[in-house]
Amino acid sequence: MNHAIRRVVIAGGGTAGWMVAAALSKTLGRLLDIRLVESDEIGTVGVGEATIPSLQTFHALLGLDEREFMAATQATFKLGIRFEHWRAPGTAYFHGFGTTGQDHWTAGFQHFWLAGRARGLLAGEAADYGAYALEAQAAALGRFGHGPDDSPRYAYHLDATRYARLLRRVSEARGVQRLEGRIAEVLADTATGTIRALRLASGALVEGDLFVDCTGFRGLLIGETLKVGYEDWSHWLFNDSAVALQTASVGEPMPYTRAIAHGFGWQWRIPLQHRVGNGLVYASRHVDDTTALAALRGGLQGEELTTPRVLRFRPGQRVEAWRGNCVAVGLAGGFLEPLESTSIYLIQRAVIRLLQMFPRQAVAAADVAEFNRQMRADFEHVRDFIVLHFHVTGRTDTPYWQACREMSVPPTLRHRLELFRETARVFRVDGELFAENSWVQVMLGQGLVPAQHHPVADLMDDAELAGFLQQQRVAAGRAAQALPRHAATLQHWCAAPRE
Ligand SMILES: Cc1cc2nc3c(=O)[nH]c(=O)nc-3n(C[C@H](O)[C@H](O)[C@H](O)COP(=O)(O)OP(=O)(O)OC[C@H]3O[C@@H](n4cnc5c(N)ncnc54)[C@H](O)[C@@H]3O)c2cc1C
Numbered sequence: 360m361n362h363a364i365r366r367v368v369i370a371g372g373g374t375a376g377w378m379v380a381a382a383l384s385k386t387l388g389r390l391l392d393i394r395l396v397e398s399d400e401i402g403t404v405g406v407g408e409a410t411i412p413s414l415q416t417f418h419a420l421l422g423l424d425e426r427e428f429m430a431a432t433q434a435t436f437k438l439g440i441r442f443e444h445w446r447a448p449g450t451a452y453f454h455g456f457g458t459t460g461q462d463h464w465t466a467g468f469q470h471f472w473l474a475g476r477a478r479g480l481l482a483g484e485a486a487d488y489g490a491y492a493l494e495a496q497a498a499a500l501g502r503f504g505h506g507p508d509d510s511p512r513y514a515y516h517l518d519a520t521r522y523a524r525l526l527r528r529v530s531e532a533r534g535v536q537r538l539e540g541r542i543a544e545v546l547a548d549t550a551t552g553t554i555r556a557l558r559l560a561s562g563a564l565v566e567g568d569l570f571v572d573c574t575g576f577r578g579l580l581i582g583e584t585l586k587v588g589y590e591d592w593s594h595w596l597f598n599d600s601a602v603a604l605q606t607a608s609v610g611e612p613m614p615y616t617r618a619i620a621h622g623f624g625w626q627w628r629i630p631l632q633h634r635v636g637n638g639l640v641y642a643s644r645h646v647d648d649t650t651a652l653a654a655l656r657g658g659l660q661g662e663e664l665t666t667p668r669v670l671r672f673r674p675g676q677r678v679e680a681w682r683g684n685c686v687a688v689g690l691a692g693g694f695l696e697p698l699e700s701t702s703i704y705l706i707q708r709a710v711i712r713l714l715q716m717f718p719r720q721a722v723a724a725a726d727v728a729e730f731n732r733q734m735r736a737d738f739e740h741v742r743d744f745i746v747l748h749f750h751v752t753g754r755t756d757t758p759y760w761q762a763c764r765e766m767s768v769p770p771t772l773r774h775r776l777e778l779f780r781e782t783a784r785v786f787r788v789d790g791e792l793f794a795e796n797s798w799v800q801v802m803l804g805q806g807l808v809p810a811q812h813h814p815v816a817d818l819m820d821d822a823e824l825a826g827f828l829q830q831q832r833v834a835a836g837r838a839a840q841a842l843p844r845h846a847a848t849l850q851h852w853c854a855a856p857r858e
Pocket of ligand 1: 370371372373374375376396397398399401402403404405406407408409410519540541542543573574575576579601603638670672688689690691697700701702703704
């Protein structure tokens with residue numbers, strides 16, 4: 360068979376580059392000649408360690424065994440994110456991956472919980488929305504296990520460098536050729552958006568039919584060469600910097616990510632089997648690097664294992680992720696801060712889409728337009744969800760939080776907030792990442808209390824409603840108690856070999 364699009368060149372070997380290489384070689388490898396160029400001298404961004412459950416689908420596509428993957432990347436399980444000090448200093452809530460309580464087909468569980476609250480039936484633990492979710496309960500107890508029933512929904516924390524190494528091994532075994540070297544020049548016809556070859560610093564020429572730009576923030580092919588613009592969202596997302604460092608583990612790894620709000624940003628804490636990943640994301644307009652680092656250090660446990668690294672970024676997305684014969688994946692295609700661990704997911708979406716729209720004889724303009732439309736929809740959806748965390752807050756203690764509260768949010772988010780505030784309803788549009796329960800957990804957690812609930816909850820009298828809510832809470836608690844400790848599951852399921 361004569362395929363005109365046969366030579367694929369992936370520029371960059373971070374998480375994005377190797378995810379593209381692994382998926383392409385597994386799916387279309389027999390038809391393609393795939394080469395990946397990366398430069399040890401430049402290195403990778405080296406962060407990106409919390410994920411969401413969709414990564415399991417990606418691994419199923421690759422045929423990657425969970426135990427092998429977890430042992431190779433020192434991974435732990437993740438049930439969700441604990442948000443601390445977001446609504447107000449001293450408060451916390453959990454955004455878990457599963458469901459909360461039992462829905463009625465007319466109305467989500469939140470309507471019943473809100474009815475109970477309005478009638479004064481919820482006191483103490485029962486007033487916490489997370490008390491009705493297995494994931495939140497298990498997280499609080501430090502428990503995780505794969506069970507035949509009542510298994511929690513989960514994702515992973517992983518070591519980014521080891522993950523790229525694992526995907527490299529998988530890709531090379533399927534015929535991907537890795538070329539080490541710095542790309543010194545991109546030979547292209549910018550008028551048509553056609554890239555012909557990459558010239559490496561050694562002088563070697565790497566020619567291709569299709570180029571995937573995975574060169575990170577700089578977007579060497581899509582941005583610097585083809586001059587595709589970048590849509591800046593810093594008027595909605597004020598953070599533009601992060602400082603990251605790794606520490607030694609202290610105690611058992613907990614099965615969740617912590618996102619701890621500060622006066623000018625927030626801090627992550629990601630437990631792995633062999634260490635903990637930490638970082639503070641902040642707005643350089645509101646705080647300098649030295650103060651940010653001091654704030655990060657103030658909240659650390661365990662000995663520091665690495666020198667702190669400051670990273671700069673611009674929140675936003677590439678105006679077109681695909682132009683001509685160049686597709687940008689990963690940081691080259693856009694970046695949203697890691698508050699909901701969505702970057703690796705967005706890479707996955709781009710890779711799957713590229714596979715679904717893979718050209719045969721020539722790149723079709725209709726495919727390109729559709730790819731760009733779908734990627735834009737994904738980015739905007741994730742953007743709205745992240746902006747929600749900053750905008751809906753009771754915090755007024757610093758100029759940063761005051762500015763977050765006062766900003767004018769995207770119209771799509773404004774609509775969702777109004778709908779929830781007035782009716783407690785959330786509707787998910789086809790293809791959107793975050794389901795109703797994610798929006799509800801975060802909106803309630805951030806302090807947005809709806810004015811009313813669905814009348815179906817009023818069909819129950821006080822005793823019935825109290826009994827129904829208690830039953831949901833007790834069921835979640837029992838299921839969580841029945842799980843083994845997370846550390847024990849790691850030990851017998853996927854302990855990483857000693858090095
Ligand atoms: C602070 C922070 C925290 C994050 N946390 C998370 C998280 O928890 N979860 C999540 O999903 N994502 C997270 N991310 C995003 C995640 O790190 C990235 O999406 C992911 O690592 C993919 O990066 P990349 O491969 O696109 O770029 P990079 O890792 O930067 O890789 C770029 C590659 O291009 C190569 N390259 C560049 N220029 C050249 C050249 N001239 N010649 C040859 N090679 C070149 C480099 O050598 C490298 O191999 C985070 C990002 C940041 C900044």
